[in-house]
Amino acid sequence: xxxxxxxxxxxxxxxxxxxxxxxxxxxxxxxxxxxxxxxxxxxxxxxxxxxxxxxxxxxxxxxxxxxxxxxxxxxxxxxxxxxxxxxxxxxxxxxxxxxxxxxxxxxxxxxxxxxxxxxxxxxxxxxxxxxxxxxxxxxxxxxxxxxxxxxxxxxxxxxxxxxxxxxxxxxxxxxxxxxxxxxxxxxxxxxxxxxxxxxxxxxxxxxxxxxxxxxxxxx
Numbered sequence: 001x002x003x004x005x006x007x008x009x010x011x012x013x014x015x016x017x018x019x020x021x022x023x024x025x026x027x028x029x030x031x032x033x034x035x036x037x038x039x040x041x042x043x044x045x046x047x048x049x050x051x052x053x054x055x056x057x058x059x060x061x062x063x064x065x066x067x068x069x070x071x072x073x074x075x076x077x078x079x080x081x082x083x084x085x086x087x088x089x090x091x092x093x094x095x096x097x098x099x100x101x102x103x104x105x106x107x108x109x110x111x112x113x114x115x116x117x118x119x120x121x122x123x124x125x126x127x128x129x130x131x132x133x134x135x136x137x138x139x140x141x142x143x144x145x146x147x148x149x150x151x152x153x154x155x156x157x158x159x160x161x162x163x164x165x166x167x168x169x170x171x172x173x174x175x176x177x178x179x180x181x182x183x184x185x186x187x188x189x190x191x192x193x194x195x196x197x198x199x200x201x202x203x204x205x206x207x208x209x210x211x212x213x214x215x216x217x218x219x
Contacts, residue, residue, distance in 0.1 A: 001127065001134065002072050004143045007062055007112070013141045016058070017114060019051050020163060026085050029092075040093025043154070046083035056081045059112065059165050063143075071186045072145060074179060076218070079104035079168040083114075086123055086162040092154040094128075097168060099148075106148040106168040107176075113138045113164050120160025127152045145169075147176055172217040182216075185209040 008016070026044035033041045046052030060078055063069050079101040086092075097109050111125055117137050125136040125144065128151040135155075136144050146152075148168060173179045189205040196202065 001129070001144065001146045002068075003136075003138060004066070004068050004072075004145060005139070005141065007066060007143060008141050013114070016055055017140070017163070019055055020046065020083060020085075020114065022051070025050050025052055025083075029084060032082070034098060037095045040091075040095060040153075043090045043092055044085040044087070046085070052083045055083065056165065059167075063167075069143075069145070072179070072183050073108050073169045074171045074173045074182065074213075074217075076170045076172045077104065079106050079170050081165060081167040084162075084164050084166055086120075086154065086157040088157055088159055090162075091156040094151055094153045096151050097148045101168055104168075104170050105174075107171040107174060108145055108169040109148045109150075109152075109166070110143050110145045110169070111136070111164050111166050112141075112143040114140055115161060115163040116140050120162050121158045122155050123157040123162035124155045125152060126155060173213075174218060175216070178212075178216045182209060182212060185212070 025046050027047045029043040029045040030038045030041050032045060046055075060081055063078070064075060069075075097106055099106060117139060123137065127134045127136065127144075127146055138144060154162075171179065173182060185205060186209060189202060189209060192199065192202045192205060
């Protein structure tokens with residue numbers, strides 16, 4: 001699990017919020033849910049063909065160019081992106097995301113929070129990691145990245161409006177432990193470069209990172 005910030009400048013985020021403010025952009029979220037998820041999903045989603053499509057293209061482009069997101073997820077592609085909206089009384093009960101979306105395997109899920117957390121009550125993303133429940137409610141413009149294998153839910157919103165972009169990643173690196181090793185190596189080689197430049201140690205770390213990526217990556 002990783003929280004990522006710095007995706008958008010303040011004016012970019014404000015423009016996104018303004019574009020997504022119109023209630024007419026949204027339809028029943030159950031239209032895209034699996035048969036069992038429909039029983040616990042009660043939210044709204046931006047319909048295709050509207051202003052939200054441009055927002056989603058912008059978000060996708062930003063994520064695929066963001067160094068931390070790329071280092072953590074090693075994305076081959078984004079399987080799907082959508083905008084979700086929760087008003088008072090809306091919730092999404094416990095579920096696991098579909099393994100395939102549009103024929104694309106989902107390895108990682110993410111939620112990009114788009115509303116100021118002080119503007120709504122409830123609406124926490126709750127992720128079960130096998131040991132405890134992690135409750136996530138981030139600042140607008142921050143993203144939480146987590147394994148798609150996790151059971152998770154969105155707590156009921158009791159006041160205000162929760163707005164978020166949610167999406168799924170097909171990773172070049174299928175195994176979570178391998179992604180973690182590569183991320184740690186990437187972080188280490190950047191620290192070494194900052195401390196001593198392109199040194200013999202830096203070159204050896206790059207060699208190790210690159211050859212592990214070559215060994216583990218799926219085309």
